[in-house]
Amino acid sequence: MVKTKEIFLLGVGHGTPLFIELAEACGYRVVGLYHYNDERTGEVDHGFPILGSFNNLLNSNIKGRNFALTMGNMKIKAVISNLLLNLGALIPTLIHPTAIISRFAKVSNCGVLITSYCEVHSDAEIMDGCVLWPQVIIGHDTKLSEYTFCGPKSYVGAYINVERFAFIGQCSVSISGKVCNIGESAIIGAGSVVTKSVPPKTIVKGNPARILNKN
Structure with missing residues (x-):
C-alpha cells in the first residue's frame, strides 16, 4: 500500500x-x-x-x-x-490534473502552483515559486521569472519575458508581438490589455494599458 x-x-x-x-x-x-x-x-x-x-x-x-x-x-x-x-524542507511544484502543460514547456520543480484549467504552451518556462490561478494561459516561448503571480483568466502572450515579482491581474491580456518585457515588480491591473512593454516597478491598467504610477 x-x-x-x-x-x-x-x-x-x-x-x-x-x-x-x-x-x-x-x-x-x-x-x-x-x-x-x-x-x-x-x-x-x-x-x-x-x-x-x-x-x-x-x-x-x-x-x-x-x-x-x-x-x-x-x-x-x-x-x-x-x-x-x-533547513532541508521540500517545496514541491503542484500542477492540477486539469492543467494542460506542453511537453516542450519547462516548469521548475520548486514551489510552482498551477491551479485548474491553466495552459502552458510549448517552450514556455515557469521558474521557481510562480503562482497561476485558474484558467491562466501562458503563450509559447514566454518566460515567467521567479515568483510571478498570474490572476485568474489572465493571458500572457507568446515571446514575453516576465521578470520576477511581477503581478499579472485577473482577465488581463498581454499581446503577443506587442509586449516584449514585463519588468520586475510591475503590476498589471485586472482586465487590462497590454500592448507594449511594461517598465519595472510600474502599475499599468486600462485598454490599452497605460502607466498609472510607480509602485
Missing part, C-alpha cells in the same frame, strides 16, 4: 481552500496550516488546524517535510522559501 504524501500549507487567507484542493488533487494529504503570526494558532480553517506561526515552524525540525507556500505577497514567499530550503 502506497502511503499518501503529507504536506503543510503556509499562509491562511481567502485563497486557502483553493490551495488545499490543489494539494489534494495532486495526491497529498494536508496535515495542517501555518499562519504568519501566533494570533490564530489552535483555530480551524476550512476543516484544517492552524498549527502555529512561521517562527514556530522555522525553529523546528522540518527536514524532509513538504510545504506549499500560499501567501499573496511574493517577496515574503521568496524569503520564507529560501529559509525552508536551507
Whole structure:
C-alpha cells in the first residue's frame, strides 16, 4: 500500500481552500496550516488546524517535510522559501490534473502552483515559486521569472519575458508581438490589455494599458 504524501500549507487567507484542493488533487494529504503570526494558532480553517506561526515552524525540525507556500505577497514567499530550503524542507511544484502543460514547456520543480484549467504552451518556462490561478494561459516561448503571480483568466502572450515579482491581474491580456518585457515588480491591473512593454516597478491598467504610477 502506497502511503499518501503529507504536506503543510503556509499562509491562511481567502485563497486557502483553493490551495488545499490543489494539494489534494495532486495526491497529498494536508496535515495542517501555518499562519504568519501566533494570533490564530489552535483555530480551524476550512476543516484544517492552524498549527502555529512561521517562527514556530522555522525553529523546528522540518527536514524532509513538504510545504506549499500560499501567501499573496511574493517577496515574503521568496524569503520564507529560501529559509525552508536551507533547513532541508521540500517545496514541491503542484500542477492540477486539469492543467494542460506542453511537453516542450519547462516548469521548475520548486514551489510552482498551477491551479485548474491553466495552459502552458510549448517552450514556455515557469521558474521557481510562480503562482497561476485558474484558467491562466501562458503563450509559447514566454518566460515567467521567479515568483510571478498570474490572476485568474489572465493571458500572457507568446515571446514575453516576465521578470520576477511581477503581478499579472485577473482577465488581463498581454499581446503577443506587442509586449516584449514585463519588468520586475510591475503590476498589471485586472482586465487590462497590454500592448507594449511594461517598465519595472510600474502599475499599468486600462485598454490599452497605460502607466498609472510607480509602485
